[in-house]
Amino acid sequence: MAKITVDGKTIECKDKTNILQACLDAGIEKPYYCYHPGLSVVASCRICLCEVEGVPKLVPSCQTAVRDGMVVHFNSTKAIANQKQVMEYLLINHPLDCPVCDQAGECLLQDYSYEYGRSQSRFEEDKAKKPKKDVGDHVLLYSDRCIMCTRCVRFTREVSGGAELMVEGRGHREEIDIFPGKPLNNKLSGNVVDLCPVGALLDKDFLFQQRVWLLKRTPSISPADAGGENIYLEWNEGKVYRIKPRFNGEVNKWWISDDTRYSYKVLNDERRLRGAMKKELGALTACGMNDAVASAVAGLQDAVGKNGAGSLYAVFSPMMACEEAFLLGRMIRSLDPQATLVLGPIPRTEDEVFKHYITGAETYRIQGEKVPNRRGVERVMQMLGGPMMAWDSFCRGDCRAQSGWIVGGYHSNWLGAEMP
Structure with missing residues (x-):
């Protein structure tokens, strides 16, 4: 196994893995938005750029393979300046929706803004306004919250295979959208909500139901079919509010079907027998x-x-x-x-x-x-x-x-x- 040094700490990592994944495997948290181990690497968000000794410019850690003896810096002057710039650009047109956003409490934009961003905005012009879109039976898209990481687009192409989502427009007019007459209604559609690192893609059934920091989490197995999907039941005060996937590389990886995701509804059915x-x-x-x-x-x-x-x-x-x-x-x-x-x-x-x-x-x-x-x-x-x-x-x-x-x-x- 290769050994690399990250911010003064030596870690062992698997061969042919990238710097970012090596850090995550070693329990070292580093910022990233567009990267996901189950999807292709596009290196578009740029917040994971790091400095590698011997390389004259910053490199995307999600796309750069490790090599034995590599020395990596995420806290150098250049790397920190890049993190602040990326966060500032992402927040220029992002609305201050945190008090009413379902993603609040588990939002990477919130976390990284606090850890890597500026304490106040220098942007004084009007923010670009974008519409809310109904993209499927279970999913809402708040376009003005989107940071264009394209995780959802890649998922619909590389995993669910329907390619219902696309990127439309350029610059600050760039938006995620569906193709005309082709809604996001496949049996894996709910996974795009899990993939979204911000509050752009939201589950209609969980919308405004509960604050995530109030939820307790219990590991379980899907009751919906014989696939054995590993899940988390998230509940509060005796009521299950949502089901989330639990990673198992041999069974369901990072995903679950919508049959599993919404199987909790029978628990809250009025017709359910609740006692002898x-x-x-x-x-x-x-x-x-x-x-x-x-x-x-x-x-x-x-x-x-x-x-x-x-x-x-x-x-x-x-x-x-x-x-x-x-x-x-x-x-x-x-x-x-x-x-x-x-x-x-x-x-x-x-x-x-x-x-x-x-x-x-x-x-x-x-x-x-x-x-x-x-x-x-x-x-x-x-x-x-x-x-x-x-x-x-x-x-x-x-x-x-x-x-x-x-x-x-x-x-x-x-x-x-x-x-x-």
Whole structure:
């Protein structure tokens, strides 16, 4: 591995990596806007310019490969002067929207203005005004906040492959826009909001909902399909407000599908069952969870006592965790050793494949199996052994058992009117 010195600190870095990525891998924060490890390098924002000993001018750290023994300076006089100039140019036409901007608190423009910018503006002329644009079902574009890093444009070309976004105009009239009649409505569209380093691209569903510094973050796995996308649930006061991608180079990299991104909405649905219910006198009434479980177990025990072994069933949901499935199976078999185990329906569609707009290489795949843990629950059922039955056979009435425990948990209606 090559060794380089950055501002007096020696770090080891991978061969063929660039200076900026080497610093980030070593935990050294350096300013950048246009660079993203999952996209092509354009070196257009210029705030990452650094001084390399032996090179007569500043070089873009995101585009300059490391070499063993390289000495790099980000805090030299020339590098600091460049950082201040870049920040001043970016803020000339940028509106003072921080108090009402959803990006406030996680905005690189805010952070770098504080760390690398000037304390006050020297610009006295009127700022250029640009319109707000509706570019897709989930995304709004505030053009006057855009710093033209082009991350979003490169993403729609190099990852989602639709090339819906483009750069229009030149100079201070330059804007991001969509091609006429071609909105940003692909299943990866929400990722451009994550990519935007400022508050130009915003999620319609999160708009003005919550301040980001109030949100707590919990790592999780996508419940939307079998792809296993790694995610963060961001919530406050018991309510999930948004889902963000969590990097996993072997699974979803930096991206998630919109199915995953907006899967939290079912949690806030008014129709969602929020507690145990018990039927009394023909009507459902609220009751405690312990009472509900005890009542259900007592009813199952009565059924076994009246009808004998093999009179119970358990319908497992592919939305369950393996641990939940095992505990349910062990419980139902403790009541009836011959209980029938059934795996619930598996909703499927075709896989959605995204390709690079030029090379045609596959860049992302959304799994067509719209449940997260079918294979895990199947393994648990095989481990438990005993009588089992397919869902279709169960629905046809092939199972003689009349009493059982059913687990749903799907994101949409899954029991039709024709179901038993």
